[in-house]
Amino acid sequence: MATGVMSDELQPDDELDAAVHRADLDELIRLIDRRTSTRDWAGLSRVRRSCAAAVDTGRQLWPAATLAEYRLALWGPDEWCATVMEEDAGRFTPGPLSEVAAMHHSWDGLGTHLGLGPLATYFAHERSLRGDQIPLESQDVLVPVIDIPIDLQPWEPRYSVATYDDNGAHHDRPTVDAPMVNLEMPTSIETVEDPESTLAFAQLVEMWTEKSNGRSEVTCVEGSRSDAIAATGTSRARIRGLSTAEALNLLLWAGASGGAHGRRRGSATGRFSVWWLLAALVDCSWDHDITEFGHEVSKLQWAEWDAWEPSTGWELRLAAEHPSSGIAWAFSANDVE
Numbered sequence: 001m002a003t004g005v006m007s008d009e010l011q012p013d014d015e016l017d018a019a020v021h022r023a024d025l026d027e028l029i030r031l032i033d034r035r036t037s038t039r040d041w042a043g044l045s046r047v048r049r050s051c052a053a054a055v056d057t058g059r060q061l062w063p064a065a066t067l068a069e070y071r072l073a074l075w076g077p078d079e080w081c082a083t084v085m086e087e088d089a090g091r092f093t094p095g096p097l098s099e100v101a102a103m104h105h106s107w108d109g110l111g112t113h114l115g116l117g118p119l120a121t122y123f124a125h126e127r128s129l130r131g132d133q134i135p136l137e138s139q140d141v142l143v144p145v146i147d148i149p150i151d152l153q154p155w156e157p158r159y160s161v162a163t164y165d166d167n168g169a170h171h172d173r174p175t176v177d178a179p180m181v182n183l184e185m186p187t188s189i190e191t192v193e194d195p196e197s198t199l200a201f202a203q204l205v206e207m208w209t210e211k212s213n214g215r216s217e218v219t220c221v222e223g224s225r226s227d228a229i230a231a232t233g234t235s236r237a238r239i240r241g242l243s244t245a246e247a248l249n250l251l252l253w254a255g256a257s258g259g260a261h262g263r264r265r266g267s268a269t270g271r272f273s274v275w276w277l278l279a280a281l282v283d284c285s286w287d288h289d290i291t292e293f294g295h296e297v298s299k300l301q302w303a304e305w306d307a308w309e310p311s312t313g314w315e316l317r318l319a320a321e322h323p324s325s326g327i328a329w330a331f332s333a334n335d336v337e
Helices: 002-009 014-023 024-036 043-054 062-075 078-084 098-101 107-113 118-129 134-139 195-204 206-210 225-230 243-258 267-282 289-297
Strands: 164-166 166-169 216-222 238-242 301-306 314-322 327-335
Touching: 014 024, 014 043, 014 267, 024 043, 024 062, 043 062, 043 078, 062 078, 062 098, 078 107, 098 267, 107 118, 134 243, 164 206, 164 267, 195 206, 195 216, 195 243, 195 267, 195 327, 206 327, 216 225, 225 238, 225 301, 225 314, 225 327, 238 243, 243 301, 243 314, 267 289, 267 314
Parallel strands: none
Antiparallel strands: 164 166, 216 327, 238 301, 301 314, 314 327
16 A cells, blocks of 8 residues: 555544444445545545444444445545455445446556456456557466456457446446347257356356346257247247347346346456357367457357247347357346346
8 A cells, every 4th residue: 555545544533433433324324425525535445444344343334334445446546446456355346346446447547556466357357348458568467367368359349338336336238229020930849958058158147046036048959049949948939130249248248247136247257258158159269269269259140039028127038050060049047126
């Protein structure tokens, strides 16, 4: 911690001390709001530190500590933001601090204040998703905790990413303009086992199913996207074609989110989950030949489908077909409030 930051933190703070002594959570929240509004970063940091220490004495002030931590990551100048960018921080914030900080901080700014641990790597990925060019010399020294390139590849879209404000995270489901059309359902379709793709999709939406109320399913066939949808057992369906960019954007939205009740995992983790699924679908690892991997991914033909059911708000139904292998999949995940 910089000397100036540390000395500011050690200033007397009678207003804070009184609220902590009373365990007055409402007053502490108001204090955090005031100090955020006046950009009193030293005072906000003292709230975080004092409330965290109070938890050890049985006063349940962790919501105030978490809120102060979140506001510092979101709004604080680089040197103050860096004080909360710790590996064990952010467990109760609306999303990972690497994503929160990426909202208003650049790699050239905040990145120079971070150590070389995993959190810096996640922050680099988040900033790359927002358009930052991370220098190769910086990439080379980062801990490779996400085993995919930091730089977006030519076949990837400019993903939609979450925004954050004082009230939390916002990441609306990407919209697709093309209309749905009725699908003429094939009959007598036999499914095939594909445990790798099933596992990869389950991992992509695991926050929906493990930390919320959701469920997911993958149906695999030898045939077309329409065959895969029919093999799910639905009696009728609608479909619309998607570009690779539209499909990947929807997949990242799902993989980054927490569903209805889970905590956001962040866009960096969501993108890694998308790559894992793609590798399973095209049966090709990016580690072996990233150019060939991208070539195979670009061959995938995508569609979105539904079964004429009301939307739950947290819903992902895609179908994909890999012409080279003759295999197709129908993916379905949903979660409810």
